[in-house]
Amino acid sequence: MAEEALNAMEGYKVIIIGGGPAGLTAGLYTSRAYLQTILLEAMIPSGQAYMAETIENYPGFPDGISGRELIERFTQQAKKFGLDILQFTKVDKIELAGEKKMVTAGGKKFSASALIIASGAKWNTLGAAGEEEFTGKGISYCATCDGAFFKDQEVAVVGGGDTAVEDALYLSRVARKVFLIHRRDELRAQKILQSKALGDPKIEFIWNTVVRKIKGQGVVKTLVLENVKDSRQRELAVGGVFIAIGQKPNVDFASGLVEMNEQGYIITDQNCATSVAGIFAAGDVRSKGLRQIATAVGDGALAASAAEKYIEVQETR
């Protein structure tokens, strides 16, 4: 982007925060609708999907595609229609100035009629040794995404909430055996899910236990487990481990402005509109039931279309 354009920070109709699948799709749609749009991204266009070695469940790629290639394609497509992307530009604050939305990022201020927040979420990590090294190499944070890669293997799930138990149930259809490792001696998950998991012969529960270390050679081979009651350690051989201890939305910059749920996810209606007129949320940052690339692109298109209609009406008044 040319330096002149950078200084014309008021010329935009739409600002998008976040360059993952939701933000890039929103940018493709608003740009293709001839609404001048800038996308602000703290790193490079990526999102959680970027690190995935193979994505099998984004429709359109029967042989699978790497997260990196998919995001590069999304980026190229959005740019083709004129989307301005400003990378390495972390958003510090958003605020309202009348009906304008003001965004402070990378030491500059940007303003536009509509704002789409697509800043994503981050999986919570165990903090176990080896966790970073083996992420994507046997460690996954999403059973719906990666479960199918572990057909007939022995796998572990770490956690005790709804997601952990749902992941264990999902994996019990795919894998040969599932160990559910939980730091307490009872689950927090809904009773009905608990009954199902406790009655599933393929699921074995390992209570009062935490994962201290993840070991392997290229891919995960064993977990070093520690019993929290007596501190005794043991090793468990697995082909993969699913860490299901929640995630955190990236929303610090939006605190106090748009309505969020208890976990900090932004609450929207079915058209991705937040509690503030002209601010929309799309993708993992939204309070919703499923976080996938497929649902992120749906959100991106919806938020863009809603932003477009908002701008039409707002400019008429």
Place this chain on the structure above:
Amino acid sequence: MAEEALNAMEGYKVIIIGGGPAGLTAGLYTSRAYLQTILLEAMIPSGQAYMAETIENYPGFPDGISGRELIERFTQQAKKFGLDILQFTKVDKIELAGEKKMVTAGGKKFSASALIIASGAKWNTLGAAGEEEFTGKGISYCATCDGAFFKDQEVAVVGGGDTAVEDALYLSRVARKVFLIHRRDELRAQKILQSKALGDPKIEFIWNTVVRKIKGQGVVKTLVLENVKDSRQRELAVGGVFIAIGQKPNVDFASGLVEMNEQGYIITDQNCATSVAGIFAAGDVRSKGLRQIATAVGDGALAASAAEKYIEVQETR
């Protein structure tokens, strides 16, 4: 599919009705989650997108892709994970037998725990001469899909409701000039959209007028218009025409079973659940704000995930 499998019509966990982007995505997800699924399609896997010569706004294809190739990719991908597709199998009726969902189609009965309706919708047509011939060759039923192809051209929109006026506003950003052709002398669209369109110097209204004929050579060149007051005809040269007179969901088989809105679209919650437990709706057949391939795949993934959770819980009781 082998003949034996056809007779084992009770072995399925999930039945999907409709092989467009929503149904195929749902099938990809449920199959990949090891839930035995059959997809029933009246024709071949297609959907309204199938006829599109170039799709530019489904993320992942920077150079665009034909509807046909995209749907073939969706189909191949879903089949790879084990989805059974039964084509040329029109659904006549769905009903409940206790908690089982029963589907009558192609002279056979199918039953499963969960049912995903993804049967789509059909655009209403004008019934003008030449309409079928030039569909996709200058005639479009979706400005968000195809507007960008008409940059700096003169185009027409036919209709007088919200969609027609929104389409005209969308196109006024893209095209050089937009004619809005309406059979009455006033619009049905929301007042605020009307004001915006009436004040837009690029939009010219042609009142009390219908399109009798669409003429061209390979692509659309002129519209034969008829004034409904005095029956006088005239020709209008355009590069494209957007027909925005509504669409009808394909839901005859579901009448009286699931809750629908006034237009017949199936009402769902944010997770694609209908008013009947275990029946989900995805894609254009749903009551929603935007109908795109991007939103259809989002719906398909959501409906599949919701069906999976429904089956988990239902089988426990």
